[in-house]
Amino acid sequence: MKKIFLLLFIFISSVYSNSLRLSEKDILILKEIKSLSNEKMIQYSLMAIAIKESSLGKNLVNDKSKDYGLFQANIKTVLSREDVDDTKENREYFSNKLVTDIRYAVNNALLEIQYWQGVHDESWAKTWASYNTGWKYESKTGLLYATSIYKIIKTLKLEYKL
Numbered sequence: 001m002k003k004i005f006l007l008l009f010i011f012i013s014s015v016y017s018n019s020l021r022l023s024e025k026d027i028l029i030l031k032e033i034k035s036l037s038n039e040k041m042i043q044y045s046l047m048a049i050a051i052k053e054s055s056l057g058k059n060l061v062n063d064k065s066k067d068y069g070l071f072q073a074n075i076k077t078v079l080s081r082e083d084v085d086d087t088k089e090n091r092e093y094f095s096n097k098l099v100t101d102i103r104y105a106v107n108n109a110l111l112e113i114q115y116w117q118g119v120h121d122e123s124w125a126k127t128w129a130s131y132n133t134g135w136k137y138e139s140k141t142g143l144l145y146a147t148s149i150y151k152i153i154k155t156l157k158l159e160y161k162l
Contacts, residue, residue, distance in 0.1 A: 020051065020155045029056050030162055036106055041124060045113055046071070046106070047162065048152035049131060052145075060099045066091075069098030071109035078108060125150070 022030070033050055034043045050056050053072035061068055066075045075095050076086065084090045098105050112131060120126035120137075128149040129142030136142055156162045 020152065020159070022056075022160060026056050027160065027162075030156070030160075033106075034162060037110070042110070042113065044153040044156060044162075045124070045128065045149065046109060047156055048149045049109060049128075051152050052148055061095075066095075068095040069105035069108070070102065071105055071112075073098050073105065073108045073112070077112070081108070081111060 029050075030047050033047050036046065037043050050070050053067070054060055054070050057070050060070065062072060065072075067073060068075060075091050075098075078094050078098065079086050079090055082090075082094065084094075098108065113127060116127040116130040120130065125146045126137050128146040129137035129139075131149075132145035133139055133142040137146075
């Protein structure tokens, strides 16, 4: 199963291209995100997820999916992680915190990445897929998401030298 997942990942990444157009402000934001960790793959994963999920902060609120902040954390996951009741007040408080408190949003994204890294024995492709789809990481959506994160990272390294 691991070989099939890897082969599909490689195939999809070769088919789909990703072209980033980043402004000087975007580059500054990415450098700030990169400074938040000493581990290269964490740095690149955080930068790519911020690009993919919120266009580097241009889209911080998704009321339809209930995802909030720079890394578009799902509010139900956040409430569960915080071990608080799923109430209107808690949803409003934590969604606002994800949008307004960058340290909180980053810590939340780091916890999510670390959780999936543990689940997937440090497989980055599966970690990225699970960041978006949870336990449905082998779905087409999961594979496409992981592929897009991979492409963004590749572009950041090659074109932007980040």
